[in-house]
Amino acid sequence: MRSPDSSSPLWKDEFSVNTADERYVTRRQFSKFLVLTSTAMFVGQLWILVKSWFAPEAGALPKQVIARRDEVDIGEVKLFAYPTEADHCILVRTAEDKYVAYSQKCTHLSCAVYYSRASNKLECPCHKGFFAVDDGRVLAGPPTRPLPQILLETRGDQLIAAGIQGA
Amino acid sequence: MGYDPAKLPPQVRGLNAITGAMSLIAILLIVQIWLLTATLESYLAGRHGAALPAAIISGVIFLFCFGLYRFVNSIDRKVR
């Protein structure tokens, strides 16, 4: 409607005498935009509500063999996928008889966390988030929620993922 | 104050009312956005109990915003 080399001043185009060409945002239009944003927020809340009704019960997931007990040395990790191929997880052997496993998705912006032997913490390299190895709680950085923990069971020689806690 | 607010011309009074109402809408919107982020945070952490009360409060805020929008429009039509 307005070309770069238009000869009339900007105010004449924006406050045009033709109702079809008026370009300033009226108060009514702006208020309408705000109310539409409010509607979108409300719809978002409803979406969360619906998802929470249909969410599976915490922990009631199929069990899956993820490793043998001697596959991983003390202080070493194994990456696996549980419950689906898309959910990446990390298994850490912290001591002779202690294994912990967590979802690898950082609770900040879903970068992959890794285990740092030097500091004995789970680190997220993207924004320097740190999680404790023993229970997945946040030690430092932007994440607010603890890492979802994979519940482990032992059956003889095998380590079995039996559910997720905290997600 | 040096002037009687009741004696201001209707255009100025209407504009004051519209400005106040629009500011209120904006503030309520910020509250609603915060509420959404907080609910999402708690949902992702596995706590599903907050979803229903948050949805109800969000709905109430939305209705209030809508009422204020209707108010702004009616004053705008009358006075401008």
Add this chain to the structure above:
Amino acid sequence: MFGFEFYVDPSRCIGCRSCLQACEECETHRGKSMIQFDFIDRPSTISTAAYVCWHCDEPTCAQVCPADAIKKGEDGIVHSSLKPRCIACNNCVLACPFGIPKMMEAEQQMMKCDMCYDRTSVGKRPMCATVCPSQALAYITPQEAAKRPTRPSNVFNFGNQTIKTKVFMMVPAQFDSLSLDVADYIWEGKENA
């Protein structure tokens, strides 16, 4: 709109003032007509002419309004000033080359012919065109207007300014535009000047 155009033919005006009466009936400006009624040269002739707003393509009244109160719609009709915005400064009254806008002092608002928008927007004719017995003011299709011996023109020259309007003036067939110099029509105090 709806295929009709407004044609003003002053040569057909018989001075009956039906248009003034009809225009006055509008609720918005009851008792005051928005038609400019002229006696051409009262001392020497009974000729009269009735003029409505010409609804210019680039309305001078709208362009000089300091309050952005006069608006032209998408259909080309220039409306009376918006009541909440008009400050009764009379800029438009002074600026209009045709002298159309009227300042309603009691309401502190400029009002003028708006082509009876409440009627024309739904396909009816404006009041003045409906009652004019000689159809000096006519709201007809261009095909109907072509049947007349006079030809419609909507280009006016005021000195160096060319104005194109939506409303047509019926002029003798040999003219295609009207050149009016306002200075020519200023009375200089001499008879037959």
